[in-house]
Amino acid sequence: MGWMTSPELWLAFVTLLMLEIVLGIDNVVFISILSGKLPAEQQGRARIVGLSLALITRLLLLASLSWVIGLTAPWVTLFGHELSGRDFILLLGGLFLLGKATYELHHHLEGADEDEDGAGRKVAGFGAVVAQIVAVDIVFSLDSVITAVGMVEQLSIMISAVVVAMGVMLALAGPISSFVNKHPTVKVLALSFLLLIGGSLVAEGFDLHIPKGYVYGPIAFSVLVEILNLTARARRERRRAAARAAAGSGAETRTG
Template sequence: MESLITLFSEPGVWAALTALIVMEVVLGIDNLVFISILSNKLPPEQRQKARRVGIGLALAMRLVLLSMIAWLVGLTAPVFDLGIQGAPGMHGEPTFETQFSWRDLILIAGGLFLVWKATKEIHHNVDPHPSDDVFDTGKAALTFGSAIVQILLLDAIFSVDSILTAVGMTDHLPVMVIAVVFTVIVMLVAADPLAEFIGRNPTVVMLALGFLLMIGGVLIADGFGVHVPKGYIYSAMAFSATVEALNIWARRRSSARSES
C-alpha cells in the first residue's frame, strides 16, 4: 500500500495515467462499435446481456494479459522472415516488413476477420434478403452464442493492441490496471446509449461498418509493418461522424417542418 502511495505521489505517474486512459478509451471505441452492431441483431431481451458479457470478457482478457506482460511483450519478437526485399520507400527503407512476429500475425488475422465481417454486413444492408432484414428489430439475425464468439474474437485482437499500447506508455503495472478498468467502466456506461442510437438511426450502421472496414485495413497494414498514425484514423472518423450528425439533425428538422 505504501508503495502505491509513493508511486502516485509522482506527478509524472498521474500524467502517464491520464494519457493512457485517453488512449485506451479511444482504442476501445472500435471494440464498442463492433459489440453494438452485433448486439443489435439479437432479440431485444438479449441485447443488453450480450453487451455486458462482451465488455466483461474484454475486461477479463485485458487483466489476464496484464498478468502475462513478459509473455505478451515477447509476441513482438520475430518468429519468421520471408526473406523478400520490399521496394524502397522515400527514405530508402523497405515499404513493408518481411519479418513477422506473433503480434503481426494476430493483427493481420484480426484485420482480415474485421474486413470480412464488415463487408458481409454492408452487403446485407445494401441488398438484404426478404427473410433476413438486418433492420428488423424484432427478429434475430444471429444466435446469442454466435454473437458472443465473434465478440470474443475481436476482444482478443483489441486486447492485445490495447495492452501493448499500455506497455509502451508506462512501466508501472498499477497504472495499466487502473487505466484498463476505467476504460471498461466507460465502455459499460456508453454501450447501451450507443447501441440504441445506432438502432434508431439505420444510416449510422453503414457509417459504423465503414469505420470497422477501415480499422480492419489499418490492422492488416500494421501487421505488415505499414504504420498509419492513429491520429489520422480517428480524425477521419470524427469528421465523418460530425457530417452524419448534421445529416440526422437536418432530416429531423425537415420532418418536424413537414409534420407542422
C-alpha cells in the first residue's frame, strides 16, 4: 500500500474511481429497471444483491488478470473482423440489453400484462431478476476491469477504486431507482439509455469504439430537461393547490 503516500498514485486512484462510477451508472440504471418489477419489499434486497454480485465479479476478475488479458487475444475472424473472447461477451451482452430494453419499452408503452399486481405493474420473480442482473453484471464488470487494467498497474489501486465506486453506487441505487420508477417519462429515458448502451456494446464487440460522451451526453441532457419539466409541473400544482385553498377559505368566510 505504498501508493498511499504518492500524489501521482492518488491521482491515478481518483481518476480511476471517477471512471468506475461513470461506467457503473449503466449497471445502476439496469438494476433500477429490473428491481422496479419486484414487490416493494424485495426491491432494496435485489439492488443490494445485484451490486454485491457486481463487486464480487469485479474482484474475481481482478484476481485473474492474466485470464482477463487473454480474453483480448483474437479467437476467430468474422466479416473481416478479428473477434476475441471479450468481443463475444460484449456482443452477447449488447444484444441482451437491446432485447431487454426493447421488451421493457414495449410493455411500458403498450400496457400491462395479464400477470399483474393490484398496482398495474407486472410482478417478476426475485430469482429471475437476480439472474438477469448477474448476466449483465458480467459484461459491465469485464468492461470495467479491462478499463482499470489499461489505466493503472497497481492491483491495490484497482481493488480500492472498484470497492469505493461500488459503495457509491450502492448509496445512489435506492434514490435513482425510486426516481426512475416514480416518473414514467424518466423510465422511458432510462430504457432508451439502455438501448444506447446495448448498441455501443455491440459496436465495441466489432472494434468500433464509440466515445462515452456520445452515449452519456444526449441522455444526460434529456434527463436534465425532464427534471426541469418536473420542477415546473410541481410548481404549477402547488400554485393550483394554493389557489384552491384560497378559494375554499373565501367561500367559508362568505358563508360565515
